[in-house]
Amino acid sequence: MEVRTEEFLEKHVVPFASQWESEQLMPREIFKIAGTYGLTGLIVPTGSGGMGLGVVELSDVLKEIAAVDMACAFSLIVHNNLARSIAVNGSDQLKEMFLPGMLSGERIGGFLLTEPQGGSDAAAITTTATLKGDHYIVTGEKAWVSNGTRADVLSVYAQTEQGMLALIIPANLPGVCRGDKYSLLGGHALGTTGFIFDKVKVPIENVLITQGNGLRAALEGIDLARITVAAMCCGMLEASLHYAIDFAGSRKFKGESVTDLQGNQWRVADIATELAAASALTREAAIAHEGPDSSSVLAAKAKKFATTVALRRIADCMQLMGASGLQQEHPLARHLACAKMAEYLDGTTEIQNVVISRSLF
Ligand SMILES: Cc1cc2nc3c(=O)[nH]c(=O)nc-3n(C[C@H](O)[C@H](O)[C@H](O)COP(=O)(O)OP(=O)(O)OC[C@H]3O[C@@H](n4cnc5c(N)ncnc54)[C@H](O)[C@@H]3O)c2cc1C
Structure with a gap:
C-alpha cells in the first residue's frame, strides 16, 4: 500500500x-x-x-x-x-x-495528558493509577482530548508512587465517562472533549509506558508533534494566500481589482516571504529530527514562528478578500480558527519561548 x-x-x-x-x-x-x-x-x-x-x-x-x-x-x-x-x-x-x-481505522486513538487545572506543566498531573494485584485503579480527570468524541483507545498518563506511567484504557471500561464535546471558536472536526475516570479497573497488561517513564515518553514525542503543527500552519497559510489572490483578483470594480493596488501587492509579498521563512524553518527542523542530534530548540522555533505567522497572515489574506473573507462558504475562517488553536497545541507559544530562551542562557 x-x-x-x-x-x-x-x-x-x-x-x-x-x-x-x-x-x-x-x-x-x-x-x-x-x-x-x-x-x-x-x-x-x-x-x-x-x-x-x-x-x-x-x-x-x-x-x-x-x-x-x-x-x-x-x-x-x-x-x-x-x-x-x-x-x-x-x-x-x-x-x-x-x-x-x-x-x-475501526478503532480510534486519543492521547490524554492535559488536565483541567493546566496543561503546560505536564509533570503536575494529578490523575492516579494505584496498583491492586493484577490491576491498576485509575482515578482523575482529563481535558482537551483531541478525538475525544469518538476515541475508543485512550492512552492515559497517570501518577504512581514510582512516577508517571501511561496505560491503554478502552473507552468502554466501567468508570470511564466521556464529557460533552467542547464548543470552540472552530476546528470542530477535531472532536475535543474531557474525560472522567472514576476508579477504573485497568488490567496490568495494558501498561504502555512503565512507571517512572511516563513523563519522558510524553515529552519525547513533543518535538515531532511541534514540527507537524508547524507544517500544518504552513499548509493553511499557503492555501489561504492562493485562495485570497484568486478571489480578490477576480472581483472587478470599474475594471480594476484590489490586487492591482500596490499596497495590496506588497502585503501579498510580505505574506509570501514569511510563508517561505516558516516553511524553510519547519523543513530544517524536520530534517534535523531525522538526524542524530536533538532538534528540540529548532522544533520550538519552527512551531512558534509558523503558528504566529499563520495567525497574523491568514487574517491578512481574509482582509484582501474584503468582508467576504469572513463568510463560512470560504475556507479562510476555518483556517484562522485553526491557526489560533495551533498556538496551544503541543505546548503554547510561551512554552516554546521557554525552550528557546533556556538554550540561550
Ligand atoms: C484544540 C486543542 C486540542 C488539544 N488536544 C490535546 C490532546 O489531544 N491531548 C492532550 O493531552 N492535550 C491536548 N490539548 C491541550 C494543550 O496541550 C494545552 O492546551 C496546552 O498544553 C496549554 O495548557 P492550558 O491550555 O491548560 O494552559 P495553561 O497551562 O493553563 O497556561 C495558561 C497560560 O499561561 C502560559 N504559561 C503556562 N506556563 C507558563 C510558563 N512556564 N512560562 C510562561 N507562560 C506560561 C501559557 O502559555 C498560557 O498562555 C489540546 C488543546 C487544544 C486547544
Missing part, C-alpha cells in the same frame, strides 16, 4: 470540510476511509503493518491535509502517534489487541 493523500482529500475531505465545521462533527467513518489510503499508520514501522514515513514525508502529508482542513489533519496525527507508540512501546499482547483495529 502507498500513501494517497491527494485522492483522499479530493474525494473525502474537500467536499465535506465546511459541512463538518457547520455541523460540528466529522464522522468516525473517515478513519476507516483514511485507512484505505494508508493514512492511519503513517509512522508505524513497516514491519508492524504501517507506512514507516520519516519526519519530512510525514510533515508534507500533514501540510497537504491541513491546507484543506487542519482539524482533520490533527485528528489523524493524534491517532497515528498512538498507533506508532503501541507498535514501538507496547507488549505483544497490546499490539495484538489494538494495532490491527487502529491501522484499519
Whole structure:
C-alpha cells in the first residue's frame, strides 16, 4: 500500500470540510476511509503493518491535509502517534489487541495528558493509577482530548508512587465517562472533549509506558508533534494566500481589482516571504529530527514562528478578500480558527519561548 493523500482529500475531505465545521462533527467513518489510503499508520514501522514515513514525508502529508482542513489533519496525527507508540512501546499482547483495529481505522486513538487545572506543566498531573494485584485503579480527570468524541483507545498518563506511567484504557471500561464535546471558536472536526475516570479497573497488561517513564515518553514525542503543527500552519497559510489572490483578483470594480493596488501587492509579498521563512524553518527542523542530534530548540522555533505567522497572515489574506473573507462558504475562517488553536497545541507559544530562551542562557 502507498500513501494517497491527494485522492483522499479530493474525494473525502474537500467536499465535506465546511459541512463538518457547520455541523460540528466529522464522522468516525473517515478513519476507516483514511485507512484505505494508508493514512492511519503513517509512522508505524513497516514491519508492524504501517507506512514507516520519516519526519519530512510525514510533515508534507500533514501540510497537504491541513491546507484543506487542519482539524482533520490533527485528528489523524493524534491517532497515528498512538498507533506508532503501541507498535514501538507496547507488549505483544497490546499490539495484538489494538494495532490491527487502529491501522484499519475501526478503532480510534486519543492521547490524554492535559488536565483541567493546566496543561503546560505536564509533570503536575494529578490523575492516579494505584496498583491492586493484577490491576491498576485509575482515578482523575482529563481535558482537551483531541478525538475525544469518538476515541475508543485512550492512552492515559497517570501518577504512581514510582512516577508517571501511561496505560491503554478502552473507552468502554466501567468508570470511564466521556464529557460533552467542547464548543470552540472552530476546528470542530477535531472532536475535543474531557474525560472522567472514576476508579477504573485497568488490567496490568495494558501498561504502555512503565512507571517512572511516563513523563519522558510524553515529552519525547513533543518535538515531532511541534514540527507537524508547524507544517500544518504552513499548509493553511499557503492555501489561504492562493485562495485570497484568486478571489480578490477576480472581483472587478470599474475594471480594476484590489490586487492591482500596490499596497495590496506588497502585503501579498510580505505574506509570501514569511510563508517561505516558516516553511524553510519547519523543513530544517524536520530534517534535523531525522538526524542524530536533538532538534528540540529548532522544533520550538519552527512551531512558534509558523503558528504566529499563520495567525497574523491568514487574517491578512481574509482582509484582501474584503468582508467576504469572513463568510463560512470560504475556507479562510476555518483556517484562522485553526491557526489560533495551533498556538496551544503541543505546548503554547510561551512554552516554546521557554525552550528557546533556556538554550540561550
Ligand atoms: C484544540 C486543542 C486540542 C488539544 N488536544 C490535546 C490532546 O489531544 N491531548 C492532550 O493531552 N492535550 C491536548 N490539548 C491541550 C494543550 O496541550 C494545552 O492546551 C496546552 O498544553 C496549554 O495548557 P492550558 O491550555 O491548560 O494552559 P495553561 O497551562 O493553563 O497556561 C495558561 C497560560 O499561561 C502560559 N504559561 C503556562 N506556563 C507558563 C510558563 N512556564 N512560562 C510562561 N507562560 C506560561 C501559557 O502559555 C498560557 O498562555 C489540546 C488543546 C487544544 C486547544
